[in-house]
Amino acid sequence: MTFKINKKFYNSSYHITDLKLCSLRLHDNFRFPWVILIPKRKNIRDISELNSKDQILLIKEIVKVSKVMKKLFKTNKLNVEKIGNIVPQLHIHIIARRKKDKTWPLSVWVVKGKNYSKKDLNNILEKFNRVLK
Amino acid sequence: MTFKINKKFYNSSYHITDLKLCSLRLHDNFRFPWVILIPKRKNIRDISELNSKDQILLIKEIVKVSKVMKKLFKTNKLNVEKIGNIVPQLHIHIIARRKKDKTWPLSVWVVKGKNYSKKDLNNILEKFNRVLK
Numbered sequence: 001m002t003f004k005i006n007k008k009f010y011n012s013s014y015h016i017t018d019l020k021l022c023s024l025r026l027h028d029n030f031r032f033p034w035v036i037l038i039p040k041r042k043n044i045r046d047i048s049e050l051n052s053k054d055q056i057l058l059i060k061e062i063v064k065v066s067k068v069m070k071k072l073f074k075t076n077k078l079n080v081e082k083i084g085n086i087v088p089q090l091h092i093h094i095i096a097r098r099k100k101d102k103t104w105p106l107s108v109w110v111v112k113g114k115n116y117s118k119k120d121l122n123n124i125l126e127k128f129n130r131v132l133k
Numbered sequence: 134m135t136f137k138i139n140k141k142f143y144n145s146s147y148h149i150t151d152l153k154l155c156s157l158r159l160h161d162n163f164r165f166p167w168v169i170l171i172p173k174r175k176n177i178r179d180i181s182e183l184n185s186k187d188q189i190l191l192i193k194e195i196v197k198v199s200k201v202m203k204k205l206f207k208t209n210k211l212n213v214e215k216i217g218n219i220v221p222q223l224h225i226h227i228i229a230r231r232k233k234d235k236t237w238p239l240s241v242w243v244v245k246g247k248n249y250s251k252k253d254l255n256n257i258l259e260k261f262n263r264v265l266k
């Protein structure tokens with residue numbers, strides 16, 4: 001059986017690009033610039049279950065995407081979170097925060113999400129494409 | 134100027150041990166087994182600001198401590214989070230979760246913390262010492 005992305009991610013996020021280890025997806029929440037990194041490995045629920053090589057790839061991809069987020073959204077405040085309470089498949093949230101965002105300084109989890117409009121979705125996906133190509 | 138741990142951590146956590154990159158501390162919240170890893174580097178607020186060598190040390194120490202948490206608290210559910218909205222100095226939370234804990238499957242941030250009693254604090258610090266020595 002090959003690696004598969006959990007169906008819930010298809011309903012809640014959009015493909016941006018594939019990195020060496022991870023699939024990079026935009027989380028469908030207009031309130032925060034928010035991406036998820038999903039390692040393309042089967043049956044992995046925790047960072048500690050990745051092999052050493054993949055652990056290093058993961059931190060490098062977290063750093064790469066962190067730099068993209070800081071640049072695109074003009075902030076140096078990032079939340080980087082491995083939670084997985086709802087969807088156990090290993091995935092890392094990287095969220096650009098601002099002092100004026102909806103929940104600052106609280107967690108993004110204390111407020112309900114809001115889906116992107118088609119227009120805003122296109123805009124943000126274009127932004128990522130410009131900086132990642 | 135040498136590296137210093139932010140004073141807020143002294144009020145909210147207890148020293149467990151020092152690893153090569155990070156100081157490992159117990160977060161003072163009886164509701165969840167919860168530690169923080171603080172890289173012993175000056176003026177670092179984000180993972181992407183560490184140099185490549187330290188990034189790799191960080192992921193290795195996250196994995197090491199993750200394995201300790203899973204073993205000590207008999208769970209394979211961990212939350213691993215870099216937030217830093219309140220205290221900007223880079224620190225990583227590693228929290229052992231259970232389906233019966235106070236906020237499952239929600240974030241630990243949706244409930245107020247509860248400090249350890251002296252007895253419970255001693256017990257948990259002893260546990261860490263046994264497995265880390």
